């Protein structure tokens with residue numbers, strides 16, 4: 001019998017840690033604004049609690065803590081009366097500024113009858129809320145750029161939401177993870193670079209479609225000969241991906257949004273949407289078709305990520321090789337949204353640039369694709385001969 005003695009010091013252990021109890025400071029998109037303008041209050045579980053969203057008589061969307069400060073009724077189950085949300089329990093009326101405006105059965109409203117509000121912003125037909133554990137207003141210079149530029153017409157958003165049972169840091173990690181694009185998303189990255197600065201984190205990515213995986217990729221991307229993508233997080237939870245698909249005769253310019261809001265430390269809602277620029281090469285119907293194809297492709301992409309997240313562990317101390325991106329630097333950048341503004345340090349926001357040397361991975365991946373194609377051809381020939 002042999003005893004294998006291992007020196008415990010040599011075994012790398014995983015520090016899974018705990019997801020933070022606090023939720024990130026910043027703009028979080030809650031979806032298409034029009035979906036909240038149907039004359040009914042809406043309930044959204046977010047930031048460890050429940051929010052009520054409704055449109056006042058002018059159509060302005062308001063967001064409050066859904067639990068009524070009177071006796072805890074759920075405002076999202078109430079009704080909109082004039083500009084206010086009326087609680088279903090005793091009809092107290094709450095305004096978009098968080099103040100109780102009226103109690104129909106009372107002589108007067110108690111002093112300091114005020115509840116928590118979330119500042120809102122509407123842009124590109126999307127509704128955003130500002131979450132801030134310190135309760136401050138959003139600074140004017142911290143915002144999200146406008147995406148559907150007025151220089152052209154864009155297709156309507158195709159918008160989807162899915163709930164994912166893990167901490168939202170997993171999706172942010174994707175910003176630096178070049179290698180998973182090959183293994184998880186069947187794309188062959190040839191260029192990869194990151195820049196973090198202030199509240200933005202950018203990923204530059206050029207990829208080729210994997211020839212050996214054509215059947216696993218979505219319809220629309222199959223004909224594309226490649227794509228270039230510049231994807232930037234603006235704050236902790238909203239990523240804009242300027243995505244150009246290169247086809248043999250033309251390019252397709254699209255915007256992909258990848259955003260999320262936390263429900264709890266271990267659950268978040270991932271939302272994504274696409275819009276495609278209409279051009280002379282790309283008249284209405286075709287742009288719509290491409291938007292639809294891209295959405296299918298992106299849905300598939302997120303499903304691939306979700307499959308990994310479902311079974312993986314949280315890891316605070318990933319063991320990295322040179323061809324992995326700057327995971328630790330990205331997480332330091334991400335940390336700025338989880339501390340008080342006064343505690344943000346220079347290393348969280350200073351400009352950081354990293355361009356990946358893709359020579360070795362590209363060589364290895366091209367070789368693997370060629371081998372797979374060869375094996376597939378041999379298998380097809382064999383099957384044809386039977």
Ligand code: FES
Nearest residue numbers: 068071073087090
């Ligand atoms: S609990 Fe809302 S009015 Fe009483």
Ligand SMILES: [Fe+2]
Nearest residue numbers: 174180184305
């Ligand atoms: Fe991914």
